[in-house]
Amino acid sequence: MSLSKEQIAQRIAKEVKDGYYVNLGIGIPTLVANFVRDDISVEFQSENGVLGMGPFPFEGEEDADVINAGKQTITTLPGASFFDSALSFSMIRGQHVDLTILGAMEVAENGDIANWKIPGKMVKGMGGAMDLVASAENIIVAMMHTNKAGQSKLLKTCSLPLTGVGCVKKVVTNLAVLEIQDGSFVLLERAPGVSVEDIKAATEGNLKVPAEVPEMKF
Amino acid sequence: MINKTVGSAERALEGVADGMTLMLGGFGLCGIPENSIAQLVSMGVKDLTCISNNAGVDDFGLGLLLQNKQIKKMISSYVGENDEFERQMLSGELEVDLIPQGSLAERCRAAQAGVPAFFTPAGYGTEVGEGKESREFNGKMHILEHAFKADFAFVKAWKGDEAGNLIFKGAARNFNPVMCGAATITVAEVEELVPAGELDPNAIHIPGIFVQRIYRGEHYEKRIEQRTVRKKV
Numbered sequence: 001m002s003l004s005k006e007q008i009a010q011r012i013a014k015e016v017k018d019g020y021y022v023n024l025g026i027g028i029p030t031l032v033a034n035f036v037r038d039d040i041s042v043e044f045q046s047e048n049g050v051l052g053m054g055p056f057p058f059e060g061e062e063d064a065d066v067i068n069a070g071k072q073t074i075t076t077l078p079g080a081s082f083f084d085s086a087l088s089f090s091m092i093r094g095q096h097v098d099l100t101i102l103g104a105m106e107v108a109e110n111g112d113i114a115n116w117k118i119p120g121k122m123v124k125g126m127g128g129a130m131d132l133v134a135s136a137e138n139i140i141v142a143m144m145h146t147n148k149a150g151q152s153k154l155l156k157t158c159s160l161p162l163t164g165v166g167c168v169k170k171v172v173t174n175l176a177v178l179e180i181q182d183g184s185f186v187l188l189e190r191a192p193g194v195s196v197e198d199i200k201a202a203t204e205g206n207l208k209v210p211a212e213v214p215e216m217k218f
Numbered sequence: 219m220i221n222k223t224v225g226s227a228e229r230a231l232e233g234v235a236d237g238m239t240l241m242l243g244g245f246g247l248c249g250i251p252e253n254s255i256a257q258l259v260s261m262g263v264k265d266l267t268c269i270s271n272n273a274g275v276d277d278f279g280l281g282l283l284l285q286n287k288q289i290k291k292m293i294s295s296y297v298g299e300n301d302e303f304e305r306q307m308l309s310g311e312l313e314v315d316l317i318p319q320g321s322l323a324e325r326c327r328a329a330q331a332g333v334p335a336f337f338t339p340a341g342y343g344t345e346v347g348e349g350k351e352s353r354e355f356n357g358k359m360h361i362l363e364h365a366f367k368a369d370f371a372f373v374k375a376w377k378g379d380e381a382g383n384l385i386f387k388g389a390a391r392n393f394n395p396v397m398c399g400a401a402t403i404t405v406a407e408v409e410e411l412v413p414a415g416e417l418d419p420n421a422i423h424i425p426g427i428f429v430q431r432i433y434r435g436e437h438y439e440k441r442i443e444q445r446t447v448r449k450k451v
Contacts (some may be wrong), residue, residue: 047319048245049389059447064248064440065376065388071246071299071443082388084395084423085245085271086327089320093338112343122308123316124298130346131320134339165343 001193002174003216008142010035010218012101012172015140021045023092023132025102026070028142032101032147042098043079045097047128049088052080069128092128093135100136100166101127102170103142106158109205114160115142126163133164145202152179152204155186175199177216184208189216222382222432227257230405230431232248232426234370236263237290241326241371241397242270242332246443248297249390250279253407253435254372259286267291271322271393273303280439287311293366295319299443318346321363323393329400330366330428335364368401374435375424378408379417382426393422399428407435 013035054075062073177189244250274281291313306312337360351362373394376387411434
């Protein structure tokens with residue numbers, strides 16, 4: 001069975017370690033916050049200038065001056081801070097943020113990522129994505145393994161305009177957990193009930209399959 | 219104390235003319251200079267180049283200037299929430315320069331700090347880096363980005379004093395502090411304007427030296443773009 005978006009988020013949450021500062025992108029990455037173990041200390045950074053983001057406010061307690069990068073009303077947790085956009089990207093560019101989780105349209109076997117522009121369609125902009133992928137040491141991409149037309153999103157080379165080059169280290173999809181090493185996707189884990197053959201068929205880029213590929217545990 | 223108060227939006231925006239380059243603070247609709255934008259609309263100045271992270275929504279923020287066709291060019295990182303923007307961009311009426319958010323912030327800060335240019339890894343190997351000087355530092359490629367040049371910066375703060383000192387609130391801080399002093403003239407509008415001496419010098423986010431004109435804004439709407447809440451259990 002391939003994973004739901006919530007299950008992808010749940011698997012990625014296992015990569016979030018005690019003491020991490022984490023930046024979550026929009027979409028599946030946002031869901032990761034719901035699955036982080038409550039016995040570890042983690043702070044979420046939002047690039048519009050918030051560290052220590054909490055859950056959405058209760059109805060009637062929204063504050064127009066307290067939003068996240070998706071422009072949603074949020075709350076802050078004890079220990080939180082606000083800061084300007086330049087300082088926010090000092091945290092990101094200066095590699096003070098430990099883990100970045102973001103979505104993608106395509107990832108290539110050399111770690112290139114495309115997630116901001118489809119030629120011929122309305123271009124909304126890259127926001128902070130290019131700064132994040134260019135600087136972060138530890139980037140996990142959360143995405144579906146194939147697009148709506150059934151084509152692989154794990155490619156030999158990206159066909160869409162790039163967001164960053166050679167920057168992705170790990171990809172978690174609805175089918176698998178993969179690590180990018182020396183120009184290949186290395187298959188680390190399978191979604192429960194998904195075979196290595198299924199994953200091979202859905203991966204266009206070079207796939208290395210170790211002798212043992214365990215099923216994911218949650 | 220050098221008094222920076224000007225009394226009204228009309229006086230604060232004196233000298234803004236057609237064809238100028240403006241910086242406007244805010245992230246989405248959070249922390250935008252609502253009163254200065256309203257004054258730009260009523261002045262009707264056109265052919266403006268606007269440096270702002272976003273472009274407002276159809277009927278608020280910079281969307282009001284777009285409706286009036288006052289903007290020639292937008293320099294932003296993300297512009298998705300605006301139908302009129304899309305129409306003008308696709309028809310070629312509006313020029314758009316999309317740049318990474320961190321580079322946008324740092325190009326403002328560089329202008330504020332008198333740094334003409336800087337190297338950043340953001341955008342290397344992408345179309346953002348095309349035609350730009352690139353260089354390797356510590357085994358990693360970077361591209362050269364330049365400080366912005368602007369005629370006016372319009373920022374919005376929570377509290378300010380007569381000397382132009384500013385304090386921001388929450389995530390409404392965003393691009394506002396880095397635009398202060400990054401243009402020839404910085405105009406700050408504040409929710410609360412107090413006499414010099416009333417704000418604790420330890421609490422000032424932006425010293426008055428970066429601000430030329432300050433006034434108290436009126437009727438802050440503070441519209442919320444994405445109202446997200448959870449239910450009380």
